[in-house]
Amino acid sequence: MEITLAILIGLLYAVGAYMILRRSILKFIIGIIFLSNATNLLVFISSGIVAGKPVFVKGARIDGPLADPLPQALVLTAIVIGLGIVVFSLALKYKFFSETGTDDLDQLKKTDE
Amino acid sequence: MITTALPILVPFVFIIVFLFLRSSRLTQWLSLFGSSILVVVSVYLYSRVTSIGIQVLHVGGWKAPFGISLVIDHLSGIMLLATSVIVLSISVYSFSYIEKQFPFSRFYLFFFALIMGVNGAFITGDIFNLYVWFEVILMSSFVLITLGSKKAQLEGGIKYMALNIFGSLLFLAGLGLLYGQTGTLNMAHLAAILREEQHALQVNPATILFFVAFGIKAAVFPLFFWLPASYHTANITITSLFSGLLTKVGVYALIRVFTLFFVQDQHFWHNLILIIAGLTMLVGGLAATSQYETRKILSYHIISQIGYMIMGLGIFTPLAVAGAIFFMVHNMVAKTNTFLISGVISRLKGTYQLKEVGGLFIQNPLLAILFIIPALSLAGFPPLSGFFAKFILFKSGIENHNYLITAAALLTAMLTLYSMTKIWIEAFLKKQPDGTEANPAQNKLSVFDILPSAILGLISVAMGVFAGNFFGMCLEAANNLINPVLYIETMLQ
Amino acid sequence: MNSIILQLAEKYIRWIFLIFSVIVLIRGHNQPGGGFIAGLLAGLAIIFKGFAFTPGHVNPKLENRSQILIGAGILAIALSFIPSVLFGQPFMQGSWFIFSLPAIGSVKAGTPFLFDIGVFLAITGVVFMFFFSLTTPK
Numbered sequence: 001m002e003i004t005l006a007i008l009i010g011l012l013y014a015v016g017a018y019m020i021l022r023r024s025i026l027k028f029i030i031g032i033i034f035l036s037n038a039t040n041l042l043v044f045i046s047s048g049i050v051a052g053k054p055v056f057v058k059g060a061r062i063d064g065p066l067a068d069p070l071p072q073a074l075v076l077t078a079i080v081i082g083l084g085i086v087v088f089s090l091a092l093k094y095k096f097f098s099e100t101g102t103d104d105l106d107q108l109k110k111t112d113e
Numbered sequence: 114m115i116t117t118a119l120p121i122l123v124p125f126v127f128i129i130v131f132l133f134l135r136s137s138r139l140t141q142w143l144s145l146f147g148s149s150i151l152v153v154v155s156v157y158l159y160s161r162v163t164s165i166g167i168q169v170l171h172v173g174g175w176k177a178p179f180g181i182s183l184v185i186d187h188l189s190g191i192m193l194l195a196t197s198v199i200v201l202s203i204s205v206y207s208f209s210y211i212e213k214q215f216p217f218s219r220f221y222l223f224f225f226a227l228i229m230g231v232n233g234a235f236i237t238g239d240i241f242n243l244y245v246w247f248e249v250i251l252m253s254s255f256v257l258i259t260l261g262s263k264k265a266q267l268e269g270g271i272k273y274m275a276l277n278i279f280g281s282l283l284f285l286a287g288l289g290l291l292y293g294q295t296g297t298l299n300m301a302h303l304a305a306i307l308r309e310e311q312h313a314l315q316v317n318p319a320t321i322l323f324f325v326a327f328g329i330k331a332a333v334f335p336l337f338f339w340l341p342a343s344y345h346t347a348n349i350t351i352t353s354l355f356s357g358l359l360t361k362v363g364v365y366a367l368i369r370v371f372t373l374f375f376v377q378d379q380h381f382w383h384n385l386i387l388i389i390a391g392l393t394m395l396v397g398g399l400a401a402t403s404q405y406e407t408r409k410i411l412s413y414h415i416i417s418q419i420g421y422m423i424m425g426l427g428i429f430t431p432l433a434v435a436g437a438i439f440f441m442v443h444n445m446v447a448k449t450n451t452f453l454i455s456g457v458i459s460r461l462k463g464t465y466q467l468k469e470v471g472g473l474f475i476q477n478p479l480l481a482i483l484f485i486i487p488a489l490s491l492a493g494f495p496p497l498s499g500f501f502a503k504f505i506l507f508k509s510g511i512e513n514h515n516y517l518i519t520a521a522a523l524l525t526a527m528l529t530l531y532s533m534t535k536i537w538i539e540a541f542l543k544k545q546p547d548g549t550e551a552n553p554a555q556n557k558l559s560v561f562d563i564l565p566s567a568i569l570g571l572i573s574v575a576m577g578v579f580a581g582n583f584f585g586m587c588l589e590a591a592n593n594l595i596n597p598v599l600y601i602e603t604m605l606q
Numbered sequence: 607m608n609s610i611i612l613q614l615a616e617k618y619i620r621w622i623f624l625i626f627s628v629i630v631l632i633r634g635h636n637q638p639g640g641g642f643i644a645g646l647l648a649g650l651a652i653i654f655k656g657f658a659f660t661p662g663h664v665n666p667k668l669e670n671r672s673q674i675l676i677g678a679g680i681l682a683i684a685l686s687f688i689p690s691v692l693f694g695q696p697f698m699q700g701s702w703f704i705f706s707l708p709a710i711g712s713v714k715a716g717t718p719f720l721f722d723i724g725v726f727l728a729i730t731g732v733v734f735m736f737f738f739s740l741t742t743p744k
Contacts, residue, residue: 020279025271032278039282043289047296071292074241078285080642081248084732085281088255089274091739095259096267111269111342115697122687129684132677174696 001049005041012038023105025093029086036082044075116161117170117183119154120193120232123147124225131222141208144221148197148204151228155197159190163589167603169238177238177604178299184238186600187590188438192235192365195442198572199357199449200228202565203350206453209460209561210350220260224354226253231358235365238604240291241298243366244284247330251277254359258347269343276339280329287322294319301604304374304597320375320382327370331363333423334392337416341400344415345408345465349456352408356415357449361441364422368437371426372594379429386427391521394420398528405467407455407540410532411448414491417525418444424522425506428513435591436505439584443490443498443576450487450569454480457562458540462549467536472545479563481541486570488533490577493526498576501584609658616658623651631726635718641725648726649733661741672734679728686720 012034019031047068097103127147134140161168168185171177185193207220230249237243259270292298294315295306307316325336332340340360344352371382397417404410422444425437455465457480462470474481490497493504503526510519576583593599627647634640656664689701702716 020275028275032282035279035282039286039289042286043292046289046293048293070298071289074288074292076642077241077245081245084252085248085278087736087740088252089278091736092255092259092267092270092274094740095262096271099262099264099267108268108271111265111272111346115691118697125680125684129677129680132673132680170697172696172698174699 002045005045005049009038009041009045012041024103025096025105026103028105029089029093032089033082033086036078036086040075040078040082043078044071047071115170116154116158117168117185117236118172120151120158120236121183121229123150123154124229124232127225128222128229131225140221141204144207144224145201145204147225148201148228151197151232152201155190155193158185159194161185162187162190167593167599169603178297178302181242182238182299182301182604183236184301184600184604185236187586187593188365188368189235191438191442191586191590192361193232195445196228196231196235196358198569199354199445202449202453202568203354203357205561205568206353206456206565207350209559210348210456220257220351223253223256223260227257227354227358231362234362238300239298240288240300240303240370244281244288247281247284247362247366250359250362251281254355257351258343258355260351261348263346265346269346273339273343276329276336280326280336283322283329284326287319287326290322291316291319299604300369300373301597301601304376305601305605307374308376316375316377320377323370323375324367324382324385327363327367328389329363330360331367331419331423332360332416333419334389334396334416337393337397337419340416341409341412344412345406349408349452349459353449353452353456356411356452357445360415360419361422361445364419364437364441367423368426368434368594372429372434373597373600383427383429386423387515387518390420390423390427391518392420393417393423394521394525395528398525398532401532402528402535405539407458407465407467407536408452410536411451411455414529414532415448417529418448418491420525421503421506421522424510424518427518428506428509428515429595430509430513431588431591431595432505433509433513433591434594435584435587436502436509438587438590439498439505440502442583442587443502443573446569446572446576447487447490447499450566450573451484451491453566453569454484454487455536457558457566460562461558467539469546469549470540471543472541474541477558480558483563483566483570484541485537486573487566488537490573492530492533496574496577496580498573498580501577501580505584612658616654620651620654623647623654627651627726631722634722641722642729644722645726645729646733649730649737652730653734653737656737656741661737664737666738668734669738672731672738675731675734676728677731679724679726679731682724682727683721684724686717686724689717 016031016034016038019034020028022028022031047070050067093103100107124147127143130143131140134143158168162185169177170183172181172183175181203224207224227250230246230253233246233249234243237246255270255274258273259266288298291303295303297303297306329336329339344355347355371386375382394417397413397415397420401410401413401417404413418440421440422437425433425435425440427433458470458473459465461473461477461480464470486497490499493499493502495501503522507519507522510516510522624647627644630639630647631641631644634644652668653664656662687698690697690699693701695701700716700718702714704714
């Protein structure tokens with residue numbers, strides 16, 4: 001299970017890296033979404049996968065290892081933060097597009113002079 | 114003790130108030146009130162840290178290392194003090210600079226959200242909680258930097274967003290790897306685990322991710338490009354606020370993690386930090402020399418000064434870390450002050466372009482005095498704060514035989530002096546250029562323009578005159594950082 | 607999107623969403639659910655019209671109310687801290703009160719639930735804010 005997830009994470013990082021190197025701002029944001037999902041998965045499997053085992057559930061019999069609740073809590077927080085960031089960057093891109101009419105990152109040279 | 118949470122709770126209460134309050138003069142006075150409370154709170158907390166010891170609050174009654182702990186040690190106390198002073202002066206300054214362009218409530222709301230994030234990052238004792246506070250800072254600074262929705266602001270906002278989000282993701286990934294290796298998130302517990310065993314290789318991937326992430330936040334050499342591209346687009350109040358607080362949170366995080374728990378393989382990391390520090394200083398300083406816009410000069414300057422703070426961390430003796438802390442506080446005060454003055458100049462002259470202004474020394478001698486204090490302080494003239502900050506760093510560099518970085522720092526001090534002289538000559542000494550008016554906007558300066566610079570200038574002078582006392586504070590903080598037994602014990606008891 | 611089925615079903619789906627969001631909110635303490643998901647559901651239910659018809663069909667007053675909702679939510683979160691301070695417990699520790707109501711029986715309510723309600727309100731407001739910032743050009 002970990003191997004599969006590790007390959008998936010690598011794939012997501014690769015796709016994300018490719019997307020954030022594109023010239024379009026929208027594709028950049030899509031890349032950020034990929035990267036943030038890859039990172040969330042990375043945090044999720046950081047403590048190892050314990051398949052089919054509960055975290056802390058009332059009445060559960062403890063035979064064998066319990067699942068670590070912390071990475072799940074961390075990922076929940078990270079997902080919420082990721083949602084906020086993605087929506088903000090989309091709103092920013094939307095405003096920028098309606099203001100300038102361009103989606104090309106190469107056009108963003110005015111503040112760098 | 115509940116008081117430990119006050120630096121977070123006070124801004125939190127004011128955020129609630131500002132959410133319900135509609136735009137009015139009341140908001141401004143309330144923000145002034147709120148920042149005054151913060152000053153009182155941070156003075157009280159620092160006095161508690163020095164008299165009683167490190168302050169710890171286990172939130173929700175969950176003992177460390179299981180819950181989130183808030184902890185104020187000497188470094189956090191000093192940073193809280195500096196932050197509250199900056200916030201107070203920005204609050205006063207915002208009276209005349211936020212008035213026309215903005216909806217008040219929006220600005221003050223996110224202003225206090227930013228303060229909450231910064232204070233939270235300074236006092237948290239949990240590495241994931243640090244990530245959350247970084248995100249609070251990030252979100253509120255996104256909104257602040259694009260407040261006004263001008264074309265340049267949106268463009269700067271996109272650049273700011275792009276690199277900073279990427280940094281946050283690296284931080285989160287590093288956190289995941291670190292948790293996978295150690296099974297804890299509490300900083301003191303991490304320190305206890307990582308200081309005992311020498312599994313450097315397993316932690317190195319996490320370390321490099323943390324280093325790059327905080328490097329982006331702190332704007333060190335190859336990762337600083339978001340800063341000069343975005344800072345000069347925002348309203349000057351917001352730029353001053355960012356210059357004082359944002360990058361310093363990154364530096365604080367670097368100092369915290371590299372003194373507390375990333376202590377393996379020190380030789381390699383300290384060398385890397387020193388190389389990056391030298392490059393940061395020189396590149397920032399050189400880039401500043403080619404600019405003719407006050408805000409851009411000062412923005413590049415922030416970068417070159419970050420190099421000094423990182424240098425203190427790289428040398429890694431108590432003296433050097435104390436120097437880094439001293440420099441950080443000095444820089445927060447003086448740098449914010451120069452930005453505030455550049456705002457006043459543009460209020461009088463209607464532009465930030467140095468080539469279009471002049472004659473300010475005759476027009477407004479008081480402003481000239483207020484500018485020369487932080488400028489000379491940044492350049493390192495005795496008896497101002499910058500001299501002692503640099504002196505401590507140079508001394509520690511020479512004592513520790515780091516001659517190359519000391520030479521780079523000396524050279525950068527020259528470049529700083531050059532940039533400051535440039536602003537001084539162009540804006541103050543030079544005659545008003547032909548074809549431009551002396552006061553096109555017909556603005557008169559009020560007490561709200563002058564007072565914040567006067568406060569910060571006085572602090573710069575005081576930090577120089579009472580350098581011994583302040584250095585004592587920094588050295589105590591540095592000793593507690595290099596040898597964090599007390600921190601670990603207090604937290605895990 | 608222009609689907610007649612969705613447009614007709616919208617007012618029923620909205621109520622199902624709202625009721626479901628309350629259920630998710632209440633069961634959230636010990637089971638999957640909680641303030642955040644419930645808030646997303648409730649917020650989506652109210653702006654669902656905008657998906658079925660056009661974004662313009664959503665009541666534009668909601669944009670101003672989003673700030674009040676967020677404020678109320680954060681206020682509720684702040685209120686949930688107060689008992690722990692008053693009772694001298696560790697800061698932010700949960701306090702539970704058990705009381706009996708007629709017809710329902712004994713009810714267990716506590717500050718974590720108040721905290722969840724606060725998150726619920728704030729997230730509902732945030733969803734409105736997101737919706738308007740992504741649909742109406744300023």
